[in-house]
Amino acid sequence: MKLEVKGLTKCYGATHAADGLTLFVGSARVLVLIGPSGGGKSTLLRLLGGLETPDSGKVEINGRQLGTDAPSLQAYRRKNGFLFQQFNLFPHLTARQNISLPLEKVHGHSPAKSAETATRALDRFGLLAHADKLPTQLSGGQQQRVGIARAVAHQPEVLFLDEPTSALDPEMTAEVLELIQELAEAGQDIILSTHEMGFARAVADHVAFVSAGKIEELAPPAELFGNPRSAICQKFLSRVMRY
Numbered sequence: 001m002k003l004e005v006k007g008l009t010k011c012y013g014a015t016h017a018a019d020g021l022t023l024f025v026g027s028a029r030v031l032v033l034i035g036p037s038g039g040g041k042s043t044l045l046r047l048l049g050g051l052e053t054p055d056s057g058k059v060e061i062n063g064r065q066l067g068t069d070a071p072s073l074q075a076y077r078r079k080n081g082f083l084f085q086q087f088n089l090f091p092h093l094t095a096r097q098n099i100s101l102p103l104e105k106v107h108g109h110s111p112a113k114s115a116e117t118a119t120r121a122l123d124r125f126g127l128l129a130h131a132d133k134l135p136t137q138l139s140g141g142q143q144q145r146v147g148i149a150r151a152v153a154h155q156p157e158v159l160f161l162d163e164p165t166s167a168l169d170p171e172m173t174a175e176v177l178e179l180i181q182e183l184a185e186a187g188q189d190i191i192l193s194t195h196e197m198g199f200a201r202a203v204a205d206h207v208a209f210v211s212a213g214k215i216e217e218l219a220p221p222a223e224l225f226g227n228p229r230s231a232i233c234q235k236f237l238s239r240v241m242r243y
């Protein structure tokens, strides 16, 4: 994907969650956002995904500028896939229905085609044995895998993942991270925020360090982790990489 962001600003009261943020990536498969808590990663991800509208500034993805009116934002969101840190599956629907119903209701696929796509997605992610379980009958890792299967079932242009493993224990985290890595290797464009530095390093081709609503640094992972330029990024990495 190609990504161009200019002067992006989003305030919540007195908080500048995005503060005139500027970013250019000519070609990326996986862009990972890292940085201190409250630095603005989720806000940036939501702005890039069209889930929030900026106060000012512009976002261009793959040469197309994001509109700010409701119909164009809705059309843009439908083209993409989303997964957030809290499992956001519908609690009263089975794993299979969690995937097939959005295909029917949001993407307008026929019931038969939706069911077939859902089965294929469950199979792809090793979830067929759990197809008819409700979310409460699944582990956290399995729930996130169903969430990812749902997010990619309609073949999104970009997959947005906001701290997808922060509610998981280490084993389940590994399970979900492996899945994300597989998707990236299969050619899925991904923008994700994470506190998992090892994963960021392994999966990203570009890493952006977001702090105080700005991109402080943007570089390939070997460069950003190996030789961070800004003092603030150096300090952050030396603290989080210590343990």
Ligand SMILES: Nc1ncnc2c1ncn2[C@@H]1O[C@H](COP(=O)(O)OP(=O)(O)OP(=O)(O)O)[C@@H](O)[C@H]1O
Residues within 6 Å of the ligand: 012, 015, 016, 017, 035, 036, 037, 038, 039, 040, 041, 042, 043, 044, 193
């Ligand atoms: N809906 C909201 N209403 C009010 N303030 C918000 C809202 N969303 C974000 N903020 C504030 O904007 C700032 C950036 O928050 P954001 O969630 O984008 O940071 P983050 O880097 O993703 O943090 P974390 O790593 O803890 O998830 C924070 O000060 C936060 O409190």
